[in-house]
Amino acid sequence: MTNQHPKFAVVGHPNKGKSSIVSTLAFDDAVQISDTPGSTIKKQNFPLKVDGKVLYELFDTPGFQRARRVLAWLEKHDVSADKKHKVVQTFINEHKEDERFQDEIELLEPIMSGAGIIYVVDGSKPYGEEYEAEMEILRWTGQPSMALINLIDDTNYVDEWKRALGHYFKMVRVFNPMEANFTQHLNLLESMAQLNEEWTGPVKASITLFKQYYEQMLEQSTRTITHLIYHSLSHVERQSLDHEEATADEKETIQSNYKEALRRYEQESQKKIEKIWNHDHLQKVQESLLFEGMDLFSKESASIFGLTRKELLITGATGGAVTGAGIDLLLGGSTLLLGSAIGALVGGSGAFFGFNELSDVKVLGQNLGKKYLEMGPMKNLNFPYILLNRALYHASEVASRSHALRSVAKFEMGQSFTERWMDESIRKTLEKFHSKFRSGDEVKTEDLKEYENIIKSILKRLIDS
Amino acid sequence: MNLKTYLNLYELVKIHKGTQEENRAFGLEYAKIKSEPVKQLEVWTKKHTPTLRKPLLSDTFSTYLYGMTLTLVIIAFLLGFFSGVGLLSYSGHEPVNVIYFMAMVVLFPLVTMTLTLFSMLRANASQSLLVHISPAFWMEKILRFLPKNVQSSLQELKINPLLSNWLIIKRSQLLALMFSFGLLIALLGMVITKDIAFAWSTTLQVSPKEFHGLLHTLAFAWRDVFPWAVPSVDLIEQSQYFRLGEKLDTQMIQNASKLGEWWKFLAFATLFYAILLRFGMWFLSIFGFKKALKRSFLSLEGVSTLLREMNEPIITTSATAEKKNVVPQGSHYRLEVEDLDSSYDRTLGWAMSDEELRVLNDSMQVIAPMAFDVGGTNSLEEDNEIISKCKGEVLFYVKSWEPPTMDFVDFLEELMRVVDKVILAPVGTVEDTYLPKSKELEMWGRKLQKINSNKVWLKK
Numbered sequence: 001m002t003n004q005h006p007k008f009a010v011v012g013h014p015n016k017g018k019s020s021i022v023s024t025l026a027f028d029d030a031v032q033i034s035d036t037p038g039s040t041i042k043k044q045n046f047p048l049k050v051d052g053k054v055l056y057e058l059f060d061t062p063g064f065q066r067a068r069r070v071l072a073w074l075e076k077h078d079v080s081a082d083k084k085h086k087v088v089q090t091f092i093n094e095h096k097e098d099e100r101f102q103d104e105i106e107l108l109e110p111i112m113s114g115a116g117i118i119y120v121v122d123g124s125k126p127y128g129e130e131y132e133a134e135m136e137i138l139r140w141t142g143q144p145s146m147a148l149i150n151l152i153d154d155t156n157y158v159d160e161w162k163r164a165l166g167h168y169f170k171m172v173r174v175f176n177p178m179e180a181n182f183t184q185h186l187n188l189l190e191s192m193a194q195l196n197e198e199w200t201g202p203v204k205a206s207i208t209l210f211k212q213y214y215e216q217m218l219e220q221s222t223r224t225i226t227h228l229i230y231h232s233l234s235h236v237e238r239q240s241l242d243h244e245e246a247t248a249d250e251k252e253t254i255q256s257n258y259k260e261a262l263r264r265y266e267q268e269s270q271k272k273i274e275k276i277w278n279h280d281h282l283q284k285v286q287e288s289l290l291f292e293g294m295d296l297f298s299k300e301s302a303s304i305f306g307l308t309r310k311e312l313l314i315t316g317a318t319g320g321a322v323t324g325a326g327i328d329l330l331l332g333g334s335t336l337l338l339g340s341a342i343g344a345l346v347g348g349s350g351a352f353f354g355f356n357e358l359s360d361v362k363v364l365g366q367n368l369g370k371k372y373l374e375m376g377p378m379k380n381l382n383f384p385y386i387l388l389n390r391a392l393y394h395a396s397e398v399a400s401r402s403h404a405l406r407s408v409a410k411f412e413m414g415q416s417f418t419e420r421w422m423d424e425s426i427r428k429t430l431e432k433f434h435s436k437f438r439s440g441d442e443v444k445t446e447d448l449k450e451y452e453n454i455i456k457s458i459l460k461r462l463i464d465s
Numbered sequence: 466m467n468l469k470t471y472l473n474l475y476e477l478v479k480i481h482k483g484t485q486e487e488n489r490a491f492g493l494e495y496a497k498i499k500s501e502p503v504k505q506l507e508v509w510t511k512k513h514t515p516t517l518r519k520p521l522l523s524d525t526f527s528t529y530l531y532g533m534t535l536t537l538v539i540i541a542f543l544l545g546f547f548s549g550v551g552l553l554s555y556s557g558h559e560p561v562n563v564i565y566f567m568a569m570v571v572l573f574p575l576v577t578m579t580l581t582l583f584s585m586l587r588a589n590a591s592q593s594l595l596v597h598i599s600p601a602f603w604m605e606k607i608l609r610f611l612p613k614n615v616q617s618s619l620q621e622l623k624i625n626p627l628l629s630n631w632l633i634i635k636r637s638q639l640l641a642l643m644f645s646f647g648l649l650i651a652l653l654g655m656v657i658t659k660d661i662a663f664a665w666s667t668t669l670q671v672s673p674k675e676f677h678g679l680l681h682t683l684a685f686a687w688r689d690v691f692p693w694a695v696p697s698v699d700l701i702e703q704s705q706y707f708r709l710g711e712k713l714d715t716q717m718i719q720n721a722s723k724l725g726e727w728w729k730f731l732a733f734a735t736l737f738y739a740i741l742l743r744f745g746m747w748f749l750s751i752f753g754f755k756k757a758l759k760r761s762f763l764s765l766e767g768v769s770t771l772l773r774e775m776n777e778p779i780i781t782t783s784a785t786a787e788k789k790n791v792v793p794q795g796s797h798y799r800l801e802v803e804d805l806d807s808s809y810d811r812t813l814g815w816a817m818s819d820e821e822l823r824v825l826n827d828s829m830q831v832i833a834p835m836a837f838d839v840g841g842t843n844s845l846e847e848d849n850e851i852i853s854k855c856k857g858e859v860l861f862y863v864k865s866w867e868p869p870t871m872d873f874v875d876f877l878e879e880l881m882r883v884v885d886k887v888i889l890a891p892v893g894t895v896e897d898t899y900l901p902k903s904k905e906l907e908m909w910g911r912k913l914q915k916i917n918s919n920k921v922w923l924k925k
Contacts, residue, residue, distance in 0.1 A: 015868045026782040049781045065871035072845055125866045129841040130816035213780045442627040445764050
């Protein structure tokens with residue numbers, strides 16, 4: 001046997017969300033989902049591969065089109081239960097070239113080659129007797145099966161569906177691919193594992209692997225966010241000068257280049273995160289959205305995503321006090337800790353008055369006697385929080401977004417988002433790292449790792465909540 | 466792990482990162498070293514270096530570095546040697562003041578080594594002042610004398626500041642060591658070739674005893690093993706030299722042979738402070754450089770991705786082939802009716818019960834002599850029989866939310882053969898008071914458009 005891995009065919013009536021379920025289970029936003037019935041005309045397989053080895057395989061199939069005719073054909077064969085599956089196979093063999101039954105053949109083929117059945121219905125619409133022919137055909141195949149009640153709309157007919165499905169399937173589960181979180185996803189896999197004793201091992205291994213995969217995605221996202229913050233804070237924009245003093249135009253150019261570079265960092269980081277979570281095809285409206293349309297440097301952006309002036313004052317004072325404390329330490333405390341006090345005062349007021357400033361534009365000399373303009377690293381204390389807030393919001397939204405959703409992503413972050421993850425102690429801890437990133441010095445890998453861990457715990461909390 | 470490997474890796478991650486599959490295959494091939502990332506990177510670099518364009522950047526840089534270092538080492542040695550010769554030059558008229566030489570072999574090394582220690586502690590600062598004042602830093606300036614193509618390739622190279630700082634610190638120690646060797650050789654050479662009368666002289670009020678105390682302290686490292694290499698109080702007293710005294714102190718002339726004894730102390734001081742301690746600093750800088758190199762390996766842009774690709778299993782869940790979908794065309798069906806008539810020849814309900822059909826007729830205020838439920842659990846024969854009973858105008862109820870399957874289309878086509886007109890009326894759920902959604906009507910409209918029959922009308 002070459003195909004020993006478990007296979008699952010997602011089947012059902014047309015337009016009941018089969019592709020959405022496959023899309024969610026496969027973490028793949030490339031699955032074509034349409035509200036037009038009959039949009040899936042060919043079965044499509046989604047193997048879960050680890051280093052090339054298939055652990056299990058999902059099949060997205062077209063919906064039943066002529067179920068009554070197929071059932072009528074099957075019922076013409078009066079056979080005992082142990083031979084029924086052979087009749088189904090005969091039907092496939094005899095009607096392979098018959099255009100009328102192409103959809104049925106496409107969906108029955110994987111089942112007859114050993115796939116477990118996942119029968120999908122829409123629990124937001126009433127049960128109908130037309131489904132019975134489909135379920136009867138599936139019963140003829142003799143393959144292990146379960147029913148999934150998908151809730152496409154807000155109305156709820158789950159109970160009547162459960163009663164009806166209970167006659168045909170041993171296991172009935174409710175699963176909403178649009179809202180299912182990672183745990184629900186794994187629970188469904190657990191249920192699928194129970195369909196066949198032989199599949200328990202590989203599916204459980206897949207669950208372990210999915211957890212590892214999820215962890216990998218989380219780590220990659222936090223690494224991306226960490227690098228975004230680090231690179232943005234430490235970024236230095238340089239521009240050669242042919243003369244002694246920089247003109248206003250040159251200053252403006254470097255400022256705009258500096259901002260552009262930081263915006264580019266953010267865009268690249270967002271793209272990367274979308275790719276990590278397999279949302280490569282994510283559609284975002286740029287202009288009408290608060291999140292995307294809001295300039296990274298606008299005052300509105302600062303007040304929504306970042307720290308308030310009061311918080312800035314505290315942050316600046318803390319940073320200043322740390323520097324001052326260093327002076328105290330250096331002088332053996334002979335300053336009677338005045339260093340800390342002065343540091344706090346200078347840092348705090350600097351932060352307060354420098355609310356809108358990003359970085360100085362400096363004219364510097366270069367090795368070979370040339371002059372150049374330099375802007376960066378970032379000195380605005382609010383900036384890292386604005387950036388981090390946006391990055392965390394974007395990452396948590398992307399990570400929680402169902403792969404079945406094809407609507408345009410609307411990232412509308414309210415002011416309350418910051419409160420969901422930031423408190424006094426987190427701010428203090430983060431500030432310690434932000435000042436290191438801002439210093440322009442080489443930041444130790446261990447420091448970046450530590451920062452990454454903090455971001456990871458915040459992001460995990462945000463995704464889980 | 467060396468600088469060359471680092472530079473090769475630097476180039477490789479920029480030019481040839483390899484695909485995720487290739488890197489994972491490498492990771493699996495060398496699974497034994499999975500827990501040693503630096504080793505993994507070394508092996509990976511070695512494997513992929515042949516793909517780099519020749520001459521290798523690492524070779525160019527190493528050649529430049531080697532050439533520059535050798536030149537500076539020679540200069541430092543010569544500088545040390547001639548400084549020593551200058552400090553020990555003895556005309557016979559005046560003794561050689563040991564304080565100058567001591568300053569050069571004890572004070573200068575101690576001060577520079579302290580600065581070095583600070584610069585080591587601050588090595589991760591990208592613009593460390595202490596590093597910048599080092600002579601090795603100015604090696605960069607020699608770059609401008611190199612050929613243009615070499616200059617451009619080296620200028621593009623952005624070494625990790627931590628690593629470049631340690632590189633400078635390490636080279637500085639080597640240069641200082643060579644300078645000290647020059648001093649020692651000069652001292653030994655002068656002692657062998659000349660009879661030097663050493664003395665000491667200072668404007669400060671320092672008594673020979675106090676001076677002896679200082680020298681005794683300075684000689685802490687060798688005074689117990691080589692006591693003869695520490696000047697005695699007598700020698701110190703005899704060799705004190707006053708500028709305003711006689712041209713040459715008579716006592717000094719009497720003890721001329723003893724005055725030369727100072728060389729032992731000076732040689733040991735040079736050996737210990739300027740050479741041995743500097744060796745220590747050099748080793749420390751080699752250790753620091755190795756550590757910085759290891760850190761730089763791991764912090765190189767792109768390396769974390771590379772390691773991740775090597776060590777994390779490739780998990781794919783996507784489809785093996787892109788799916789081609791049917792794109793819906795059109796939505797507005799041309800044959801539409803706004804209102805239903807009050808009576809029809811027949812009413813049919815697709816997959817509906819008799820009761821549902823009755824309720825629907827009542828709710829739509831429609832009268833029909835015969836009403837049939839079709840599809841659903843009916844057999845095909847039953848449906849055919851119903852079709853045979855149909856004639857004239859038929860009102861056909863369908864569940865608006867259920868997509869029209871081919872089973873339905875087959876039935877409709879059969880029905881159209883025997884009737885004059887079919888009014889297809891999609892009805893919504895009870896909750897929606899039987900009103901269909903516009904999206905659902907569009908779906909039915911599209912299907913009827915495909916059927917394209919003049920007999921079938923859609924109730925809006």
